[in-house]
Amino acid sequence: MTQAGIVGSFVVPVHPHTVLAPDQNPGWRRLRDAFDEAAEHIRSLDADLIIVYSTTWPSIIGHQIQADPNPEWVMVDHDFHDLGSIHYSFNIDQEFAHAWDEANRTRGLQSRCVNYKGFPIDVGSVVALTLLNPDNRIPAVIVSSNMYANRSETTVLAKACLDVIEAQGRRAVAVTAMSLSNRMFTDFIEPGEDKIHSLKDDEWNRKILEFMQEGRLEDVGQLSRTIHQQIRVQKVVAFKPMWWLSAMNGNRNNLTGRVLAYEPIHGAGGAVVLLDPTPSGTGDKEYDEDDVEFFHGERGVLDSSHEDEPSPESIPPEGDNRSHHGPELWEPTEATGSVNTDRAPMPVGAYPHARRVGNMLYLSGVGPRQPATNNIPGGPIHDQNGEPLEYDIRAQTRAVVDNVRRIVEEAGARMDQIVDVTTFLVDMKRDFEGYNEVWAETLGQVGPTRTTLAIDALPTPIAVEMKVIVHLGE
Amino acid sequence: MAKGQIVAGCIAPHPPHLVYAENPPQNEPVAEGGWEQLRWGYERLRASLATIEYDAIVLLSPHWQTYIGTHFLGLPHFEGLSVDPIFPNLFRYHYDMNVDVELAKAIHDEAAAAGLPVKMMENPDFRVDYGTITTGHLFNPDWDKPLVVISSNRSTAYYSVEVMQEIMVELGKVTRKAIEASGKKVVVLASNSLSHRHFTTESEVPEDMSKEHITSHAMHLWDMRIIDYMRTGQAQRILDEMPEFTEQAIAESDGGGLSWLLSTLDVPTYPAILHGYGTIIGTGNAVVEWPCYAHEVKAE
Numbered sequence: 213m214t215q216a217g218i219v220g221s222f223v224v225p226v227h228p229h230t231v232l233a234p235d236q237n238p239g240w241r242r243l244r245d246a247f248d249e250a251a252e253h254i255r256s257l258d259a260d261l262i263i264v265y266s267t268t269w270p271s272i273i274g275h276q277i278q279a280d281p282n283p284e285w286v287m288v289d290h291d292f293h294d295l296g297s298i299h300y301s302f303n304i305d306q307e308f309a310h311a312w313d314e315a316n317r318t319r320g321l322q323s324r325c326v327n328y329k330g331f332p333i334d335v336g337s338v339v340a341l342t343l344l345n346p347d348n349r350i351p352a353v354i355v356s357s358n359m360y361a362n363r364s365e366t367t368v369l370a371k372a373c374l375d376v377i378e379a380q381g382r383r384a385v386a387v388t389a390m391s392l393s394n395r396m397f398t399d400f401i402e403p404g405e406d407k408i409h410s411l412k413d414d415e416w417n418r419k420i421l422e423f424m425q426e427g428r429l430e431d432v433g434q435l436s437r438t439i440h441q442q443i444r445v446q447k448v449v450a451f452k453p454m455w456w457l458s459a460m461n462g463n464r465n466n467l468t469g470r471v472l473a474y475e476p477i478h479g480a481g482g483a484v485v486l487l488d489p490t491p492s493g494t495g496d497k498e499y500d501e502d503d504v505e506f507f508h509g510e511r512g513v514l515d516s517s518h519e520d521e522p523s524p525e526s527i528p529p530e531g532d533n534r535s536h537h538g539p540e541l542w543e544p545t546e547a548t549g550s551v552n553t554d555r556a557p558m559p560v561g562a563y564p565h566a567r568r569v570g571n572m573l574y575l576s577g578v579g580p581r582q583p584a585t586n587n588i589p590g591g592p593i594h595d596q597n598g599e600p601l602e603y604d605i606r607a608q609t610r611a612v613v614d615n616v617r618r619i620v621e622e623a624g625a626r627m628d629q630i631v632d633v634t635t636f637l638v639d640m641k642r643d644f645e646g647y648n649e650v651w652a653e654t655l656g657q658v659g660p661t662r663t664t665l666a667i668d669a670l671p672t673p674i675a676v677e678m679k680v681i682v683h684l685g686e
Numbered sequence: 687m688a689k690g691q692i693v694a695g696c697i698a699p700h701p702p703h704l705v706y707a708e709n710p711p712q713n714e715p716v717a718e719g720g721w722e723q724l725r726w727g728y729e730r731l732r733a734s735l736a737t738i739e740y741d742a743i744v745l746l747s748p749h750w751q752t753y754i755g756t757h758f759l760g761l762p763h764f765e766g767l768s769v770d771p772i773f774p775n776l777f778r779y780h781y782d783m784n785v786d787v788e789l790a791k792a793i794h795d796e797a798a799a800a801g802l803p804v805k806m807m808e809n810p811d812f813r814v815d816y817g818t819i820t821t822g823h824l825f826n827p828d829w830d831k832p833l834v835v836i837s838s839n840r841s842t843a844y845y846s847v848e849v850m851q852e853i854m855v856e857l858g859k860v861t862r863k864a865i866e867a868s869g870k871k872v873v874v875l876a877s878n879s880l881s882h883r884h885f886t887t888e889s890e891v892p893e894d895m896s897k898e899h900i901t902s903h904a905m906h907l908w909d910m911r912i913i914d915y916m917r918t919g920q921a922q923r924i925l926d927e928m929p930e931f932t933e934q935a936i937a938e939s940d941g942g943g944l945s946w947l948l949s950t951l952d953v954p955t956y957p958a959i960l961h962g963y964g965t966i967i968g969t970g971n972a973v974v975e976w977p978c979y980a981h982e983v984k985a986e
Binding site for chain 2: 269270271272273274276286288290291293294296297322324326328329330331332334358360395396397398399400445446478
């Protein structure tokens with residue numbers, strides 16, 4: 213099987229001229245030719261998914277993901293309606309869309325899928341998919357650009373997407389539909405009069421493209437706010453697609469870049485850029501802010517009116533309004549050899565997620581609680597008064613295995629290096645069968661030794677916990 | 687031909703929640719109600735104008751956003767399905783509306799003569815924006831009056847609120863001039879919220895009114911200040927304070943609708959009627975009427 217992951221990334225312009233009027237201006241034609249070259253390149257990548265982050269689909273309530281398997285309609289641009297209409301019919305990967313939506317919520321993001329006949333696919337997505345995937349051979353997914361999202365939220369959005377790509381073993385192409393400088397002429401012009409709105413915009417665009425040509429995508433991401441101030445009209449979506457695209461590529465500066473075209477579209481800077489994941493260059497970079505794995509909410513503007521909102525730790529499970537209250541959560545303990553990660557649930561005492569001793573890795577007991585929200589997949593086993601609740605042992609067991617995987621990977625190890633597992637169940641009679649079934653599908657495929665014990669209770673209202681030992685190799 | 691006349695001017699908010707809450711047959715989703723204060727406000731507005739005769743509605747919508755000049759719907763009839771790209775769970779509305787192309791062209795031509803960049807929208811596939819449809823429905827559920835629909839020129843994004851206001855005040859003047867020359871009686875509507883900071887989460891039941899409130903005290907203060915100016919005939923003060931209001935309340939006046947409306951009404955000094963105020967996902971919204979029929983006619 214070919215290797216999964218991001219096999220290529222593209223920056224493409226959003227305006228409809230490249231679809232509807234490429235021959236009215238030589239620059240628009242060059243952009244169209246670059247689109248066609250990009251489409252040919254995507255075909256050569258053996259990709260099985262195209263992911264579009266579009267700046268022309270703003271959202272307010274978190275991020276929205278298109279989940280209509282076959283959206284069809286006629287798109288007419290609000291400004292350039294005189295250029296004509298674009299009839300579209302796309303092949304959307306509904307399963308991936310729903311998985312991404314779920315992964316977003318697991319990482320603390322507000323997210324939802326949209327699947328409505330007649331939903332107006334935005335111009336940027338329509339142009340990108342029409343030209344990059346003209347025969348609809350490759351299924352696609354489209355995500356909105358949240359107008360309030362900051363860098364951490366946008367980065368986590370990308371990481372949730374990567375979770376699904378990895379889980380499904382997909383070979384994905386990431387696309388940002390965006391302008392560089394987005395200052396258009398505010399009056400009507402003849403096609404032959406088109407040029408970048410100002411020399412300053414042109415110089416900034418060329419600097420951005422120089423970085424991309426050198427594969428320095430993370431540098432562009434870190435300059436994003438400055439770029440927005442310098443060459444962008446203050447539209448709501450800002451210059452945040454570079455945050456998303458950089459995170460989709462591991463926040464790297466050593467991609468292999470190629471600028472296929474750079475031309476004006478009614479004064480805005482339009483470019484088709486290919487970013488190959490093959491490492492090149494030095495890759496030097498500096499972080500201007502913390503990397504993030506989970507979104508905890510940073511919209512301080514609302515804090516004053518949301519003082520009574522529950523903390524993430526007290527939010528009940530998804531789709532389950534039964535509240536559960538566990539012990540206080542602790543930051544993982546830092547000590548020699550400790551391995552800790554934001555991608556695992558916070559401890560309920562002073563201990564690390566794992567500790568490395570020589571070539572052995574010992575994990576603290578791992579339960580199913582979700583890292584960002586403390587939710588329990590499958591539901592808690594009792595309410596805050598101790599009254600028993602129905603729960604799903606299979607969902608809890610899967611969540612335990614996922615948390616184990618995150619800790620093991622944080623240590624740089626693999627699941628097939630797990631050598632011994634001790635499992636604790638609070639209700640052996642009720643739960644062994646379901647637990648055993650999930651085990652067979654997951655860790656049972658890897659082959660560690662196993663001991664399963666019945667115990668009276670666990671510190672949080674969960675039904676299953678695992679103690680894991682990993683041999684890291686010689 | 688008799689001189690045309692603006693019989694009333696209104697601020698009429700357009701969040702799709704209001705149509706959703708009303709459950710009209712044209713909208714697919716079904717609600718249990720919600721946002722009654724504003725919907726009752728619309729009812730009072732409709733009742734207030736029920737006995738006033740007029741020929742057309744001139745509407746400026748901030749959700750038909752154009753960055754190159756001001757555009758006008760330029761075909762006599764539009765119908766189709768409007769799905770709100772932000773709240774598709776609430777608004778999937780089958781619309782069927784008529785346009786007063788003659789009046790639209792007249793305003794377009796006056797604007798062009800004044801040096802404003804303008805364009806008629808004549809593509810039959812064009813999907814009318816949900817702001818137009820929401821305001822159009824709530825103001826006139828029978829859709830029995832033709833509309834003139836004007837886009838929102840986003841000059842704020844390129845320049846500043848001050849420049850936006852200069853452009854929109856000029857557009858208001860030529861709108862008034864064209865209406866007067868047309869011989870028609872017209873209602874002018876600015877489809878517009880006031881403070882415009884949204885919540886970024888949605889409750890499980892969107893119409894759960896226990897979750898609805900203004901996003902912050904500062905937003906409330908700005909909304910009340912602007913409404914007070916409206917109720918006391920101080921339209922000029924609204925224009926004077928528009929830059930601060932737009933910036934500090936993140937107000938939807940950045941789309942130019944409120945400036946255009948006040949200019950079209952010749953910056954009224956008589957009191958407006960507040961029919962309703964309420965919040966929608968944290969934004970401030972008012973249904974306000976300037977009863978020109980009771981003031982300007984008397985003055986002639």
